[in-house]
Amino acid sequence: MLRALVLPVLLLLLWEFVGQSGLIQSDMMSYPSAVAAAGAAALLDGSMLKATQQTIVSALIGLLIGGGIGIALGAWFGMSDAANRLGRVSVETVRPIPSVALIPLAMLVFGFGYGMTIAVVAFACIWPALIITQTAVKQVPRELLEVARGLELGWVRKLFTIVLPDVVPNLFTALRLAAGVALIVAVTVEITANPQGLGYALIVAQETLHPDRMFAYLIWVGLIGWLLNFGLLQAQRRLFTRWDIA
Amino acid sequence: MTARAILLNIGSVVVLLLFLALWQFAAVTDLVSRVFLPPVTDAFDALWRQVEDGSLVQAILGTTGRMLVGFAFAVVVGCGFGLLIGLSPTVRAYIEPSLEFLRPLPASAIIPVAILMLGLTKTMIIFVIAFGSLWPILLATIQGVKSVEPRLFEMARTMELSSREVITSIVLPSAVPDIFAGVRLGLTVSLILAVITEMMSAEVGLGANILHAARSFNSPDLFAGVITLGLLGLVINAIMETAQRHLTRWQQDY
Amino acid sequence: MVQDKPMQRATDMQSPLLSIENVSFSVPVAQGKLTILQNISLNVRQGEFVSIIGGSGCGKTTLLRLIGGLNRPTEGRLMFDGAPIEQPSRRRAVVFQDYSKALLPWRTVTSNVQLALDTDPTPRDAATKKKIIGRLLEQVGLAEAADRFPRQLSGGMQQRLQIARCLALEPKMLLMDEPFGALDAMTRQTLQDEIAKLAKETGMTVIFITHDIEEAIYLGDRVCAMESRPGRISAVLDIDLKFPRDQLTTREDEQFLRYRHELFQYLPKKH
Numbered sequence: 001m002l003r004a005l006v007l008p009v010l011l012l013l014l015w016e017f018v019g020q021s022g023l024i025q026s027d028m029m030s031y032p033s034a035v036a037a038a039g040a041a042a043l044l045d046g047s048m049l050k051a052t053q054q055t056i057v058s059a060l061i062g063l064l065i066g067g068g069i070g071i072a073l074g075a076w077f078g079m080s081d082a083a084n085r086l087g088r089v090s091v092e093t094v095r096p097i098p099s100v101a102l103i104p105l106a107m108l109v110f111g112f113g114y115g116m117t118i119a120v121v122a123f124a125c126i127w128p129a130l131i132i133t134q135t136a137v138k139q140v141p142r143e144l145l146e147v148a149r150g151l152e153l154g155w156v157r158k159l160f161t162i163v164l165p166d167v168v169p170n171l172f173t174a175l176r177l178a179a180g181v182a183l184i185v186a187v188t189v190e191i192t193a194n195p196q197g198l199g200y201a202l203i204v205a206q207e208t209l210h211p212d213r214m215f216a217y218l219i220w221v222g223l224i225g226w227l228l229n230f231g232l233l234q235a236q237r238r239l240f241t242r243w244d245i246a
Numbered sequence: 247m248t249a250r251a252i253l254l255n256i257g258s259v260v261v262l263l264l265f266l267a268l269w270q271f272a273a274v275t276d277l278v279s280r281v282f283l284p285p286v287t288d289a290f291d292a293l294w295r296q297v298e299d300g301s302l303v304q305a306i307l308g309t310t311g312r313m314l315v316g317f318a319f320a321v322v323v324g325c326g327f328g329l330l331i332g333l334s335p336t337v338r339a340y341i342e343p344s345l346e347f348l349r350p351l352p353a354s355a356i357i358p359v360a361i362l363m364l365g366l367t368k369t370m371i372i373f374v375i376a377f378g379s380l381w382p383i384l385l386a387t388i389q390g391v392k393s394v395e396p397r398l399f400e401m402a403r404t405m406e407l408s409s410r411e412v413i414t415s416i417v418l419p420s421a422v423p424d425i426f427a428g429v430r431l432g433l434t435v436s437l438i439l440a441v442i443t444e445m446m447s448a449e450v451g452l453g454a455n456i457l458h459a460a461r462s463f464n465s466p467d468l469f470a471g472v473i474t475l476g477l478l479g480l481v482i483n484a485i486m487e488t489a490q491r492h493l494t495r496w497q498q499d500y
Numbered sequence: 501m502v503q504d505k506p507m508q509r510a511t512d513m514q515s516p517l518l519s520i521e522n523v524s525f526s527v528p529v530a531q532g533k534l535t536i537l538q539n540i541s542l543n544v545r546q547g548e549f550v551s552i553i554g555g556s557g558c559g560k561t562t563l564l565r566l567i568g569g570l571n572r573p574t575e576g577r578l579m580f581d582g583a584p585i586e587q588p589s590r591r592r593a594v595v596f597q598d599y600s601k602a603l604l605p606w607r608t609v610t611s612n613v614q615l616a617l618d619t620d621p622t623p624r625d626a627a628t629k630k631k632i633i634g635r636l637l638e639q640v641g642l643a644e645a646a647d648r649f650p651r652q653l654s655g656g657m658q659q660r661l662q663i664a665r666c667l668a669l670e671p672k673m674l675l676m677d678e679p680f681g682a683l684d685a686m687t688r689q690t691l692q693d694e695i696a697k698l699a700k701e702t703g704m705t706v707i708f709i710t711h712d713i714e715e716a717i718y719l720g721d722r723v724c725a726m727e728s729r730p731g732r733i734s735a736v737l738d739i740d741l742k743f744p745r746d747q748l749t750t751r752e753d754e755q756f757l758r759y760r761h762e763l764f765q766y767l768p769k770k771h
Contacts, residue, residue: 003339003340004339004340004342004343004344005343006340007340007341007344008344008347082254085251085254085255085257085258086254086257086258086261087258087261088258089258089259089261089262090258090261090262090265092480093262093476093480094476095479096476096477096478096479096480096482096483097472097475097476097479098434098437098438098441098475098479099438100438100441100442100445100453101441101452101453101456101471101472101475101476102472103442103445103457104445104456104457104459104460104461104468104471105282105456105460105468105469105472107460108281108282108460108463108465108468109282180350183350183352184352184353184354187352187354187355188352188354188438188442191354191355191357191358191442191446192354192442192445192446193445193457199354199355202355202358203358205358206358206359206361206362209362211362214358214359214362215359218351218355218356218358218359221351221352221355222347222348222350222351222355225350225351225352226347226350226351228350229349229350395601397596397598397601397602398601398602398604400570400594400596400602401594401596401602403569403570403587403588404568404569404570404588404589404590404592404593404594405588405590405615405616405619405669406588406589406590406619407619408619411619415604415615415618415619416604419604419606419607420604420606422606495649496605496606496607496649496650496651497605497651498649498651498652
């Protein structure tokens with residue numbers, strides 16, 4: 001455990017020393033204690049929390065829309081071979097478009113604000129959700145599906161009583177991966193074009209030559225990403241170990 | 247192929263054409279404003295014009311050129327360090343937790359730092375692409391190298407293989423599937439970063455083109471650019487998939 | 501005038517190829533140490549086929565690893581061909597039980613055997629290597645599968661491939677760790693006959709670990725029975741059955757059944 005801390009602590013000390021000593025005279029130089037002070041200031045005056053809220057809200061709504069579409073399409077394609085084959089060319093045509101290519105379009109349609117980020121995030125979240133759900137649904141044991149046929153269930157009841165319960169752990173994985181994507185894309189849209197949220201705060205700090213605040217935001221973004229990932233992983237372990245063992 | 251499969255394949259193309267027709271209909275009837283959605287025909291006209299005047303080729307070369315240079319750095323550094331870190335449990339104990347902490351950091355968040363240090367230059371772009379696509383490659387290489395079947399190392403000892411032979415004949419080939427998965431992810435990241443860095447700088451490229459088109463409300467050019475990026479993604483994917491299938495042939499069960 | 505005689509060569513018929521001298525092996529555990537092998541002594545002559553049987557956890561695999569040089573004994577010493585065993589050697593090839601893990605899955609059958617030749621200090625040109633590989637694959641019955649990958653082979657074929665790769669090392673001794681334990685009964689019998697034939701043809705010394713009494717007798721010139729906790733040798737039996745042995749007649753031989761009966765006494769009973 002201790003060894004894990006050696007590298008970060010050493011780097012921080014070195015950074016602090018070089019920054020404080022004035023060995024490098026530059027507008028872009030900062031050091032950990034200044035970064036911490038800038039971070040604390042941004043937290044206290046509420047600007048950091050406001051930016052965080054903007055980013056998280058965009059990421060979350062985008063995730064719900066994109067993840068929902070992805071899971072729905074994935075379940076449909078997984079259950080119906082015909083639907084899967086008929087949709088294949090369309091999906092394979094749209095999927096390779098890098099989500100960031102849609103930033104200018106989203107800007108044109110929604111203007112600056114939440115809508116723009118949400119749209120790009122939603123597009124990006126569709127694909128991991130779709131692929132994982134489709135794979136999971138396809139792997140629902142044949143026996144279970146035969147039970148469904150034996151009970152003469154309609155496809156809606158088959159979906160809700162047989163298929164979905166079986167794939168819940170996989171859906172959570174899909175959600176977890178999509179959540180990571182959502183945060184990354186949201187910050188990226190804000191950095192590139194949208195004047196709100198954490199990404200924009202990073203850019204403003206850079207443009208106004210405030211490296212301490214910029215690094216504070218960078219570390220903050222990293223922390224949120226890490227917490228999100230860690231939290232969802234823990235939640236998944238808690239919730240679904242029962243499934244995995246059985 | 248069965249008759250059903252052929253029918254479904256044809257149907258699949260028909261579905262795409264139906265979507266395009268819907269798009270065309272919505273645009274032509276002004277159901278959706280033409281400011282946002284140009285008729286399909288206009289988008290492809292714009293694409294063709296860009297092909298004819300050579301600007302498309304120039305943009306593609308600009309984007310892919312920077313992307314590949316940055317990506318190449320990432321592959322060399324990522325595989326090299328991944329091998330070093332992966333081979334030594336001691337080094338791993340010191341470095342891996344820090345890497346795990348950095349993993350979820352959005353690659354784009356490094357852009358402001360890079361701009362501050364390097365300005366809006368080509369060097370900055372290549373640095374960002376290299377740095378961003380480095381992580382998936384590095385982490386995947388470490389993963390691949392550390393998960394070599396331990397029995398193979400014993401087998402190597404009984405055959406008196408040298409350390410170099412162990413690395414070239416056992417560790418690297420065994421890690422290839424993991425490394426390649428990382429490389430694929432890295433390439434995707436590098437395309438994304440190439441597009442957004444040129445949106446933010448003045449370099450000629452596909453990303454800059456579509457941003458410019460959006461700013462001047464030129465939706466046909468915007469869609470032409472998005473289509474091009476989609477095709478580029480498709481081509482990259484196809485190449486990587488073929489390479490992957492070839493490299494991991496031995497994992498197939500027949 | 502003793503010194504006039506040239507020093508006796510270790511490979512002479514009289515002196516053993518392998519001698520295990522008072523070997524013990526223990527590992528540190530929470531409270532003190534756990535003794536896995538205790539006071540093992542055994543001599544193996546050149547060309548001999550020695551089977552070692554024992555229940556699970558009796559340390560027979562550990563003993564094989566000590567002979568292979570993969571582990572060092574905590575007490576005593578092992579001598580091979582006149583020199584102490586300190587590390588693994590190409591002259592003592594090891595056939596691991598888990599064949600699927602010991603093969604290189606990304607190399608074809610040919611290429612797996614080639615690994616043994618490519619890393620051989622003796623330089624050979626490509627044509628010679630190809631010829632050797634062809635002969636070895638023929639010998640173990642894999643000529644047809646030369647271009648396939650390990651995952652595309654049955655368990656028995658994978659184990660044959662491992663044996664071929666070991667033979668390519670041209671070892672003096674073949675160490676086999678329950679090599680047929682994971683195979684079905686039919687395949688196992690076929691492979692037993694093949695390994696017996698190979699051993700006779702090449703004159704190679706074989707140490708064969710198994711938990712199957714009949715397999716031990718059927719293959720061995722000598723059978724060594726081991727007891728558990730701590731692992732030690734409880735009996736050594738010379739097997740006097742004529743060669744070539746036969747799956748049907750040898751196994752019905754009265755002498756064979758007597759050996760079986762006798763060895764059974766020395767093995768720990770199932771709980």
